[in-house]
Amino acid sequence: MTTSGGALVKAAPWNDPNARPYVQVDRITKSFGEFKAVDDVSLKIYKGEIFCLLGASGCGKTTLLRMLGGFETPSSGKIFIDGEDMTGVPPYERPVNMMFQSYALFPHMNVEQNVAFGLKQDGVAKSEIQDRVATMLGLVKLGDFAKRKPHQLSGGQRQRVALARSLVKRPKLLLLDEPLGALDKKLREHTQFELISLQDKLGVTFVVVTHDQEEAMTLASRIGVMNQGEIVQAGTPSEIYEFPSSKFVADFVGSVNMFEGKLIEDEPEYVRIGSDELGATIYVSHGISAPPEATVWAAVRPEKIFMSTAAPEGTDNVVRGAVQDIAYLGDLSIYLVKLPTGKVVRVTQPNTSRHAEAITWDQQVYLSWDATSPVVVTR
Numbered sequence: 550m551t552t553s554g555g556a557l558v559k560a561a562p563w564n565d566p567n568a569r570p571y572v573q574v575d576r577i578t579k580s581f582g583e584f585k586a587v588d589d590v591s592l593k594i595y596k597g598e599i600f601c602l603l604g605a606s607g608c609g610k611t612t613l614l615r616m617l618g619g620f621e622t623p624s625s626g627k628i629f630i631d632g633e634d635m636t637g638v639p640p641y642e643r644p645v646n647m648m649f650q651s652y653a654l655f656p657h658m659n660v661e662q663n664v665a666f667g668l669k670q671d672g673v674a675k676s677e678i679q680d681r682v683a684t685m686l687g688l689v690k691l692g693d694f695a696k697r698k699p700h701q702l703s704g705g706q707r708q709r710v711a712l713a714r715s716l717v718k719r720p721k722l723l724l725l726d727e728p729l730g731a732l733d734k735k736l737r738e739h740t741q742f743e744l745i746s747l748q749d750k751l752g753v754t755f756v757v758v759t760h761d762q763e764e765a766m767t768l769a770s771r772i773g774v775m776n777q778g779e780i781v782q783a784g785t786p787s788e789i790y791e792f793p794s795s796k797f798v799a800d801f802v803g804s805v806n807m808f809e810g811k812l813i814e815d816e817p818e819y820v821r822i823g824s825d826e827l828g829a830t831i832y833v834s835h836g837i838s839a840p841p842e843a844t845v846w847a848a849v850r851p852e853k854i855f856m857s858t859a860a861p862e863g864t865d866n867v868v869r870g871a872v873q874d875i876a877y878l879g880d881l882s883i884y885l886v887k888l889p890t891g892k893v894v895r896v897t898q899p900n901t902s903r904h905a906e907a908i909t910w911d912q913q914v915y916l917s918w919d920a921t922s923p924v925v926v927t928r
Contacts (some may be wrong), residue, residue, distance in 0.1 A: 829864070831923055870889070
């Protein structure tokens with residue numbers, strides 16, 4: 550197995566009908582009184598995956614993770630790990646370890662003692678504990694910090710101690726609840742790639758809960774997007790981003806411009822959508838499944854929109870507007886362009902040149918996009 554940008558390159562067992570899932574969630578529901586935190590969720594996760602549960606606060610992702618770990622009991626449904634029914638098995642008897650958001654390190658113990666704690670509890674021989682702890686501290690690059698207490702470490706180092714403690718017991722499955730949430734942006738980005746590298750070396754299956762879209766896109770072989778207790782779409786990062794199944798997924802993952810309209814031409818090879826809020830027609834170079842004159846939404850990502858001061862050819866996928874606001878972010882700039890209809894369109898452009906001709910506030914510009922760029926959703 551090799552990874553590239555968090556995605557599995559050579560293996561895609563989820564596309565193999567004969568592949569045996571390593572973790573299988575079968576119609577799991579968890580109710581608290583009348584409230585369903587997790588609602589009839591089924592899911593298959595394969596050996597060696599980093600699977601991310603992505604969603605806003607309160608969507609049910611942490612409850613689902615806690616049921617995988619045995620810290621919550623499902624109201625209905627079953628959980629299988631490596632072919633065994635784990636639904637009623639307590640946490641300490643599962644081949645699973647969980648790394649909590651708070652890290653939960655023992656403040657009176659040094660790094661070495663924190664990592665060794667679980668092995669001591671399991672009665673592992675002292676010589677083996679020393680070997681396994683030393684190996685794990687080497688993997689997370691903390692060998693020189695073995696005698697330090699948690700308060701003497703940075704946030705990133707404490708995170709790695711918690712990770713080492715979780716992995717030293719060699720679980721079949723590691724559950725991580727917002728594992729990088731306490732780190733600053735730059736350290737978080739660096740640690741994401743360290744986590745991918747470590748997981749690749751050890752081959753442990755990871756299930757990660759996060760609300761951070763960039764983190765999920767970077768880490769995951771696949772993502773399960775959750776909303777109101779349900780997994781509304783599961784797929785690779787590119788599938789989730791480029792082919793969202795609904796308005797919710799398109800809007801939740803990354804930035805998107807959503808244009809409501811009606812089908813005015815519906816052919817197997819293309820569709821044309823009339824959009825009053827856009828004030829133009831949208832041409833999409835593939836067919837969709839929708840009845841004639843149905844209301845649909847065309848989702849166009851900001852980076853797929855071309856902006857120019859000269860009018861492009863054609864009338865489809867072309868609008869004119871005025872630059873309302875600009876945000877310069879260094880590597881790219883964000884433009885908010887207001888159309889005559891009042892609709893505001895978000896456009897991002899990479900700053901590839903230091904001396905590019907600047908488009909400024911209140912300037913009239915043309916926006917256009919390729920016929921392959923819109924994703925049409927019907928719900």
